[in-house]
């Protein structure tokens with residue numbers, strides 16, 4: 001079957017099932033990717049196409065129609081097995097209602113699982129290097145569960161080779177939607193669904209689009225106007241290049257949602273159990289304990305600073321800040337100078353490590369495949385992003401220098417001079433940068449006592465300093 005024929009029979013199939021597809025057509029771009037284009041002028045907020053709910057492939061359908069009993073397998077493994085069954089057993093099951101949909105699914109993907117050795121090497125030094133290994137082992141683990149199940153049920157393993165499973169996995173990684181996005185009333189566990197045609201629309205960041213479920217039809221309604229021949233876009237969410245490359249196999253130059261990911265190692269911290277508990281509570285709402293993100297926001301408000309403040313807390317500080325974690329309205333801002341300085345030093349070291357890694361030398365192949373081009377965009381953008389963040393960080397450091405001097409100088413012998421210096425030089429600056437100082441009642445001497453008290457209370461030992469970034 002010719003490509004154009006596949007697309008036409010897919011649209012025809014949708015029409016006969018009651019879908020509304022009169023305003024659109026499917027076309028291929030130079031990379032061979034399908035996309036949805038306006039066949040007629042489309043006004044903002046006009047339902048551009050709709051797909052009957054009965055064409056959605058979810059976990060219940062997958063389990064019910066699989067040729068073996070999938071009980072005990074996670075939903076997603078059963079769903080991948082079913083899509084593989086539809087694709088590779090389709091000669092035997094030409095009566096499946098999804099055949100035209102299966103025929104139009106890509107044969108190959110550009111996601112990490114399909115990278116060649118040379119392409120994988122290009123990820124060296126980037127956070128994806130490790131994530132790619134983890135992702136592939138996660139998919140292998142899913143595959144092993146399936147193989148085990150097939151053995152138990154006596155069903156032929158030949159129908160489900162690793163290559164076929166990887167194909168099915170990539171269909172879900174790059175084309176599925178969470179059920180709740182399509183059905184806001186759905187309150188079951190997180191579950192993925194495949195929605196023919198909806199999954200043919202390419203991504204453009206910040207695109208306005210509405211999906212709604214009305215009378216058992218899923219409607220796709222853009223928030224902007226499209227002229228005849230223009231490509232219609234979907235919005236996969238505020239995804240960074242790292243997420244796009246890992247999940248979908250493409251990158252966007254100057255992606256507005258890019259971030260740098262840093263990995264913190266605090267397993268050796270004696271307070272790790274308590275800190276983990278805090279990170280998981282609503283205050284941080286983190287679901288992963290070791291990966292943190294800096295977004296393109298002002299550093300000072302950034303979540304990473306709050307996280308780092310906790311990371312570098314010592315025993316006294318965790319004790320004193322306990323209420324900040326139980327009281328969700330309290331902001332986890334400044335804790336102490338000791339904490340603040342260590343936090344900023346730790347952050348500096350993290351940036352430094354990251355810079356060294358991003359600058360690592362890689363051999364760029366002469367033949368620049370689609371995947372190579374994507375990884376190069378990812379590397380280049382990570383570097384640009386790093387430089388930008390580093391500049392912002394350096395200006396922030398100036399604010400902290402004053403504290404550092406004060407802290408490292410300790411309390412001088414001649415307290416009188418020191419108090420004098422504090423009141424004329426240091427406090428006005430500190431008060432501007434750290435308003436909490438001015439809230440301390442009393443004269444300069446009392447303030448001094450407070451500062452000294454803080455330093456003494458929160459004194460950190462050399463051993464403690466060495467725990468982070470081990």
Ligand SMILES: C[S@@+](CC[C@H](N)C(=O)[O-])C[C@H]1O[C@@H](n2cnc3c(N)ncnc32)[C@H](O)[C@@H]1O
Nearest residue numbers: 033034035174175199200201202203248249250
């Ligand atoms: C949900 S599908 C969209 C339809 C797909 N192009 C097709 O041929 O069926 C997602 C895939 O489309 C491609 N894609 C989507 N948006 C893209 C973009 N902005 N740039 C490059 N590729 C994109 C990627 O291959 C991605 O894995």
